[in-house]
Each structure stands twice: as C-alpha cells, then as structure tokens.
Amino acid sequence: MPPKPKSASPAPALQRPAVEELHAEELQRLAAADAALPKPPGWRLTPQSVLSFVLGDAAAGTPAKFVGKRALVERCVVALATNRGLMLIGEPGTAKSWLSELLAAAISGDSTLTIQGSAGTTEDAIKYSWNYALLLAEGPTERALVPAPLHRGMSRGQIVRFEEITRCPLEIQDTLLSVLSDRVLHVPEMKDAGRAVYAAQGFNVIATANTRDRGVNEMSAALKRRFNFETIPAIGDLAEEIALVERETARLLAHAGVGTRLPREVAELLVVTFRELRAAQTSEGRALEPLTTPMSTAEAVSTGFAAGLHANYFGSGPITPEHVALHVAATALKDAPEDLKRVRHYFQHVVKDRRGPHWEAYYRARHTLD
Template identity: 55%
Template sequence: MPGAVLTPPAGAAGPDEQAQRPPAEVRHAAELAALRAADDDPRPPGWQLSLRAVRRFVVGDEQAGVSRKFVGNPSLVERALVSLATDRGLMLVGEPGTAKSLLSELIAAAVSGSSALTVQGGAATTEDQIKYSWNYALLVSAGPSPRSLVPAPMLRGMAEGRVVRFEEITRCPLEVQDCLLSLLSDRVMAIPELDGPRGLVFARQGFNVIATANTRDRGVNEMSAALKRRFNFETVFPIPDFDTELALVEAEATALLRKSGVEPPPRRDVLEVLVGTFRELRASPGQTGDARMSTVMSTAEAVSVAHAVGVRGWFLRGEQGSAADVVASLAGTAAKDSPEDLARLRRFLEQEVPRRGGGQWRELYAARHLLAE
C-alpha cells in the first residue's frame, strides 16, 4: 500500500517519541521555548534568539534551568556565534569525535529553530544535493517551473533565512565544494532553467553556513583558498580534563542505555577504567614505546564503547557491564584503521595496565585474552 511504510501503527507514539535520535530542536524544545520567552536582548536579523541566549542554550545556565550541552571552551562558542552574525560562514575543524557536529546542530537549532537543513559531505555528494534538482516527471510534462523544482538544503536555507549545516565538507570533490563560492559571496543562487525573476533566489536575513571538517580528512580534498576566505575557522579540541570527560561519558552512556532498554546505569568504576584507557591510548607514547593509535580514541568513541558494555552486560547476563566487557568491546574500536592498532592495544593491556591500581584495572588485565586475535 502506498505510504504504508511511513504510517505509524495504530496506537503508536508520535514520530518524535519513535525517533531514535530526535533533532536538537525537539530534544530541547522546552528550553528553547523558555529562552525565547525571556529573551529581551538584541538579536541579529533573522535570528530566533539573541547571541547571549544562544550561548546559554549551548553552554548551559543553571540559574535559568538550561542544561549544558556542549563541553568545551565557552569562548569558542562566542566566536562561532559572532562569525555567524557576520557575512562569513563558520568552519569547525578538529579531531573526529570532538562534538563538531553536535555544536553545529545546537547552534542551528537555536539560531534558526531547525537543524534539519544538512548536507552530508562525501565522495558521492553532487551539486544537486547541495543546491537543487528537478522532478523529472513534471519537468518533462510541463517544462522547468518552480513547481518542478526540488530544493536542496542550500536553496531552502537561502529562501527561508536559515542556517545550513555542511558536514565533512573536505570529503567532497573540489568542484562540488566550490559551488558554495557565489552563494557565500553574493548571497544569491542562480537557477538558469527559470527565466526572469524566478531564476534568482536571494538569501534572506538569517541565512548562513556552518561547515565541519575533521583534521584526519582535511588533506583528502583540501579547500581552495577562495572558499577558505568565505569562512572563519574555529578548532574544536578534545576534552582536556579527566573528570569532565568522565561526567560526559557517564551522562551520554546512561541516556543511550535507557533508550536501548537497559535498566541499570553504567558502573562508575568501570567508566573510570574505560575513560582512563581512552585517554592513555590517545596520549603520547607510554612505557611500551608505541606511537599513538591511528584510530581516534575520542570521547564519542568512549561513549559508544560504554553503551556497548552496558548492553552486553544487561542483555547477556542481566547485570551491569564489567571491565571484561570493556576489553571485549574495544576490539571494534581499535581495529578500524590499522591492524597495528589492535597490537598496540594488546601491548597496552599486557604491559601498562598492570601498573595501575584498583580492582577494575586488575579485572581489565585479567580479561586481556578476550581481545580478538
């Protein structure tokens, strides 16, 4: 039956409740509404919130009852917002897993009320997926017209005055990247197939672009100098503080486990071992003399492993995950980029873990045989 796939079953919850990961404007709708109601500060044209209100939404404000959503330097957030309020786009660069995409989503949700206008960059991304395409049935039957036009995120963002997110821009071919040049310079998109005024779409107030690029991929398709001039660059660094990273992993893993139907929260002593292991592996070489892991042992990866540890413990044994589950779950993270990473992880477990004190470190060492060969 047409449309049956998109129709929820009778009695099911609404789409927001069914979504595995609702967008930021849905997850934090109550906070955004409260901030809008109390926001008396001046705001840039086209913005739904002032810069100060967006900053509170992103970095949190305990007095206003606003939760902290991005663990990073507040001055980075301030500079990012100032960039968006000018005629420059915002480019967020950094190691994978440093919450660049989360930051862009939060800012877009607060500034425009929607973070859904997103282009996912990749080798197969085309200009049509960025600007616009056509409904070919209508195009053949009636010719080019606004009715047969299918707007992509960039055209919608310009026409509606919203922020557009361009994820992993450096994974796109250079000719695809450079289609942004005129859009960011002249703030107009030409549609040659349409004649007269219909062939030009001028950006409304509020339009801008947040792009992201991870430092592992920037050399794949290096941006042209002309395109770089259209952006202000901000680097998002990993979390430097152990306690802050531990608290973040605990909060995110607890939320993910709850969504997965896991009742008990993760054990804090297990998370301490997990976060400590990740920080050791992404730091400078230790006693083993190994180079750094080629796989990025990021906070996001630590959250993913903590999630897997909790799922493994609960659904296989009916209990909270243990340090042994950490070892069993680490192989999939460590072996992504290079077989040598798995050997480095094995040497870390055999040579450096015994020097650590505590019961969970001893259990981690005892379970080293669980690491896949």
C-alpha cells in the same frame, strides 16, 4: 463487504530525534524570554541564549550539551552573525557535527538543512533539482523546482549545515563561493521571479571537516577566505570527559530501555584508556605507540554504550571492567591488526601496574583481547 480499516499503529519511536525536537521545550522557553530582546537579524535567540543552550546554564535551566571552552563557542556564535560561514575542523569524534546541530537548532530552530559531503555529492543535492514530470509539463516553474538545503536555507533565512565538506570534489565545494560572498543563488533556468534567490536574514553555513580523512588543504583558497575557521579540540579535562561519557552512556542506555549502570570507577578506567591511547602517552608520561584509530570521546561513548548493552543482555548487573575490555578491543580494531597488538601492549605494560580492584579486574580481562 468493505475492507476492514487497518488499525492505526503508533508512530515508531525515533532512534535519534533532531536537537530541536529533543529540546523543544527548552528552546521555546529561551525564545519566549528573548522575544523582546535585540537579536542578530533572522535569529530566534539572542547570542547569550544560544550560548546557554549549547554549554548549559544552571540559572537558565539548560543542561550542558557540548563540552568545550566558552570562548570557542562564543567565537562560533559571533562568526555566524558575520558575513562569513563557520568551518569546524578537528580530529574525528570531537563533536563538530554535534556542535553544528546545536548551533543550527538554537539559531534557526532547525538542524535538518544538511548536506552530506561525499565523493558523490552533486550540485543538485546542494542547490536544487527539478521534478521532471512537472518540468516537462509546465517548464521551469516554482512548482517544478525541488529545493535542496542551500536553496531552502537561503529562502527561509536559516543555518545550513555542510557535513564533511572536504570529501566533496573541489568544484562541488566551490558551489558555495558565490553564495557565501554575494548571498544570492542563481537559478538560470527560471524566468524573472525565482531566477535569483536572495538569502533572507539569518542564513549562514556551518561546514565541518575532519583533519584525518582528507585535509582542509584540499579546499580552494577562495573558499577558505569565506569561512571563519575554528578547530575543535578533544576534551582537555579528564573529569569533564568522564562526566560526559557517564552522562551520554546513561542517556543512550535509557533510550534503549536498558537500566544497566556505568559505575564511576569503570567510567574512569574507560576514559583513561581512551585518553592515553589517543595521546599515545600514559598519565605518568610514558610514551606509547600511537594507534591508527582516533580513540575519540565519541568512540568512548559508543564503547560505554556497547558495554552496557553487553552487561544487560549477557551479564547480571552493572557494567564491569571485563565488559569494557571486550569493547575497547572491538573499537580499537578497525582495519589495522597492529592496533590490537598496541592495545595488548597497553594492558601488559600500563594496566598491569595500576592498583585498585577495578584496574586489577581490567587487567585480568586481558584474555578478551586474544
């Protein structure tokens, strides 16, 4: 008897689809509207549409995705149309990677040409490698070549993202030097055609670097000259940060199939805590001892999400200040036990004096920090 065919199981839902998948309809709509308009060569959208995709524009029916100054995003968009790359630097969790994904998706329709920088990143993972079976059988042919993101981005004319570039050894970072100035990638093993890959229009590089882990000082001056630098600051406006944390927490909870809500007042005390600990200063101007953990907006979102899951699985209603206190401690405590002491100090000396039922419940939950 022939074996029974296996029942086709549906593809599992993705934890985090690529930006271009998530916003496919919106990108298509913008591209259709831009079809006849002049664009930088190789771009899918006009610079104006890239901006409305990234920052949101009610008139164009595009929701906000990145929260930041318009002038900063305009400069990023312009930088990518020049013959220099774009380097996004800043504190951890300020949405450098997120902004680079949004820009790549809007400009090239693909945010997945990504090189992850680390101490172990090799030139192969950046440029190309070989399928050894084919290399032995046919020599260095097109078929035997396995293109890495830089090769693919250059031949297709797309944006390549280089994450955490400063984590790579200097000589690996410098792989980009000739590519960014001459816009050609040499494949010396290959004969004739294919020996040099000339970048198609639309190609450029967005690199990100974290100012905490390992500074941009460790980058060669030659490479620095080939990038336009932009510093991504933490969100300046309290109301904007609260709105973002509310929106992102709700999105993550909905994606996890959880109906728990983050009430506005709870979102507010969560964001105020993160902002004050981040700035090492209270809103009244009182100095606090700085934490070693960055307490970024990205971490505030993760804390809201964790508090929401906690409320859903172990509570019986919306997220409360107690859930937040529990997870603030978990976020603050990484590898420095002193940070927990500083959070306790914050509760004892700052939260204690705040009035209102939510702040008072938050203060009562300080025992969760023990």
